[in-house]
Amino acid sequence: MNERLLELVKNYKTPDKAVELINKTTVVFLVGISGAGKDTILKELLKTEEYRLVISHTTRQPRENHGVMEQDGREYHFIDHDEAIRMLENQEFIEAKQYSGNIYGTSLFEVEEAYRHKKIAISDIEVQGVAEYMNAASNVIPIFILPPDFTTWQTRLKDRYKAGINLKDIKSRLETAKVELQEALSKDYFQYVVNQELKETVKIVDKIAHGHFSTEKNEQAKEVATELLRKLQATKLD
Helix, strand or coil: CCHHHHHHHHCCCCCHHHHHHHHCCCEEEEEECCCCCHHHHHHHHCCCCCEEECCCEECCCCCEECCEECCECCCEEECCHHHHHHHHHCCCEEEEEEECCEEEEEEHHHHHHHHHCCCEEEEECCHHHHHHHHHHCCCEEEEEEECCCHHHHHHHHHCCCCCCCCHHHHHHHHHHHHHHHHHHHCCCCCEEEECCCHHHHHHHHHHHHCCCCCHHHHHHHHHHHHHHHHHHHHCCCC
């Protein structure tokens, strides 16, 4: 990867103008391991008039999900390394992180649009990107989506591969999930939600987004996260 790009990402700090913006905007992030269902939940919430999607930028290439190819400006703003460098130098990102060999970040413009239209800014984000927001504002709500159990999760992952299971990709996703769960469980600001049944999950996430939290349900879901991590740690990924 471009050395200048890596240096900029490593040293990037949330600019003051971004801190001011997110302190006056309700920002909800759906976080979760691959195959947990956060993308589907996000789509259901966006059917209402209360949310505005914050589309992240990434240097990775578009890929196929469930037989449909990702499009620029829909799933992500797909940018090259030169554009990423320009945006970082101009402090156009709220946060930017390297993840699985690519750069991901959310721009000020995306959140500004949510604020201007008086909507809840919502997006999915890598778990490592949440910390920058939490350091800047107390009204950011990170929600960690979980599959019901390890077996169901593995089935959902394999169902993604219409043209045949890619064992190398699955291994990479499992390794990444282990890191994500470890990171999330080391923090105290995540709200955990188990995606057992989509309609009910969407209702729960919507309530949390509006500030209605259940300590009991959160602790129960957190136990699922802990068990998933235990199973991952016991799984041989070679």
